[in-house]
Amino acid sequence: MRFKVEDTKEHSEFRATFVEWLGQVLPPGWIESINSGDELAFKEARSKWDIFSWMKTIGLSGYAAPLWPKEFGGLSGEAWMQQIIREELSNFRLPLAGINLLGVGLAGPTIIEHGNQAQKQNYLQKILTGEEIWCQLFSEPSCGSDLASVGTKAVRDGDEWVVNGQKVWTTIAQFAKYGMLLARTDPSKPKHEGLTYFLLDMKTPGVEVRPLRQMTGSSEFNEVFFTDVRIPDTNRVGDIGDGWRCARTTLMNERVALAGLSIDETTFLGGSAKKDPWQLFLDSIPDRSNPIIRQKLAQFWIESQVKEITTFRANSARMRGQSPGPEGGVNKVFNAEYNKRRSEFAMNATGMGSIAWQTHDSHAQDKSTRFLRARANTIEGGTSEILRSQMAERILGLPRDIEVDKDLPWDQIPGK
Ligand SMILES: Cc1cc2nc3c(=O)[nH]c(=O)nc-3n(C[C@H](O)[C@H](O)[C@H](O)COP(=O)(O)OP(=O)(O)OC[C@H]3O[C@@H](n4cnc5c(N)ncnc54)[C@H](O)[C@@H]3O)c2cc1C
Incomplete structure (x- = not known):
């Protein structure tokens, strides 16, 4: 049984328009076979469907990101539109962003909130159409939950930054054109203050991606090594040292976009x-x-x-x-x-x-x-433990977890 919010007139008109659009762009028989539960007819319709064409089609339509401004490929719409689109995509067994979930769900909203006009022009539309796949270069071997401790360093050299360090768990890095990179630009500041956010072209010399084999047999994520990787300053998002604020936008969107998708x-x-x-x-x-x-x-x-x-x-x-x-x-x-x-x-x-x-x-x-x-x-x-702590603090009002290194300069934290 599915619980559903009763549609207002405006909602039901939007829903009908969206489903009508689906009928126009999907292979013949798709909508009908699902409505009637006809497995054979659905199999036939699916054999004519291709994920990359689908990503392009929905990406150009505005429906992939209804909350994004129209000028960058969205609908300048409201949250209820996104809700209806998600419900109908799920009804008709369709993915929203295909393999570019991190681009549409995480990179796009971060660029919209903190990026400059040129970055919005350069990246947003190609994220939506799936032309450029994105990955998230945050976690490192010694910091995942304590993300503000990242040790990958970016050092300024004229109009460029030189990056050295390592990331891990980087989902689909092997297919990505760009990565959202969180790097330390001032090790003498406390951990949250010395970080800067960059957009990294994954084909830059010095970037090495090594896939990791999971116990499922597939290689979903990777280790990524940086050796003297040069990033132009034009690829910096937000101010120098403001990386944590930008990263929080990415993380908040991550929870909404993909974390904990149910089996269903x-x-x-x-x-x-x-x-x-x-x-x-x-x-x-x-x-x-x-x-x-x-x-x-x-x-x-x-x-x-x-x-x-x-x-x-x-x-x-x-x-x-x-x-x-x-x-x-x-x-x-x-x-x-x-x-x-x-x-x-x-x-x-x-x-x-x-x-x-x-x-x-x-x-x-x-x-x-x-x-x-x-x-x-x-x-x-x-992780579930970290989220439980957040719930305890933010919902139940319990005292904050002790963080002894919060105000120490990052380079004086033992082990850094
Ligand atoms: C399938 C998958 C895909 C991923 N994709 C990406 C990606 O694309 N990009 C990216 O940057 N990262 C990615 N990650 C990394 C993920 O965000 C981290 O693994 C996660 O944040 C945990 O960090 P960690 O592995 O370093 O574990 P740790 O932080 O070392 O934690 C180890 C254990 O200690 C517990 N723990 C740690 N701190 C506390 C605390 N303060 N209180 C209570 N318990 C604590 C944790 O809950 C956990 O059980 C991915 C992970 C997985 C599993």
Whole structure:
């Protein structure tokens, strides 16, 4: 069951226009096959669909970023429009930004808020159309949660900066044209004050990307090494030393854009015409007459409803033009734990079939991949522990975590 905010006349007109537009740009039969649940017809329509053309089509339409100004490829719209677009994309099994989620979700909003006019002109439209893929060069081997401690250095040399250091966990760096780089430009200042934000062309000499193999078998993220990498000062975002403020914009958008996507939300390209993701999950569980399995399924169903209601609360605030409250952080932690438990249950319920499967049994393979990938949900976009601390401080009003190195010059912090 999906909780939905009642549309006003304005909302339902916008929704109808958007769905009509989808009907015009998608391969014939796409909308109809999903509306009727016709798997074969949907498979046929999907075989004529290509992610890069889709990214270009939605990128040029304004619908990919309704909140962005019209002059940079958006609709200069309101949050409820974004909400409706997301609902309908999910209904029709479509991704918003394809593999450029970090560009559309993180880099774009940061450039809009802190970039200059030339940067907006140069980058925003190509982010939306997927012509230029972006990655996020923040985390380092010795700092992820404590991001303000990053040690990659950028030293000014005339009109350029010379960068040396290392990043890690950099998702899709191997395909990216640009990276959002957070670097230390003044090690004598306290950690939050000596940082500057740059836009880095990943093809610059001295940038080396080394893919890391995950336990799922794929190489989603990378190590990135910088050796005397030169960045023109024109690629600096915001003032020198103002990198932390710019990075916070990126991080806030990260929570909204991708962190803790639920299992249900990630099934959009699963190749099924079924609109109800819960039904998809249910169908994949064998032996549903077993009372223990039934009990567990009932528990997951209850939790999925609680999650839906929390999402509904945030969405309904957006539809009324208000900012959502703490639901985002709460749902990020909840989703991450829920994904982990549910994927583990699906593995156990399937038994040996989820460890050793027939070559073409994509469902069994999918279960195993989800089980392994769900571990990352509690880490990416801020760990569950860090988010729980933030909730304790910001929602419950508990005292702040002790941070002994906050006011020390960065180069006097032990180990730096
Ligand atoms: C799939 C995936 C993709 C990622 N993609 C990117 C990317 O594209 N770009 C990028 O820059 N980064 C990326 N990251 C990195 C991610 O942001 C960091 O892994 C995350 O912030 C945690 O940092 P860390 O790995 O250094 O762990 P640490 O910060 O070292 O934490 C280790 C453990 O200690 C706990 N801990 C740390 N500090 C505290 C505290 N104060 N209180 C309580 N517990 C604490 C943490 O919760 C965690 O359990 C990605 C991570 C994953 C898993």
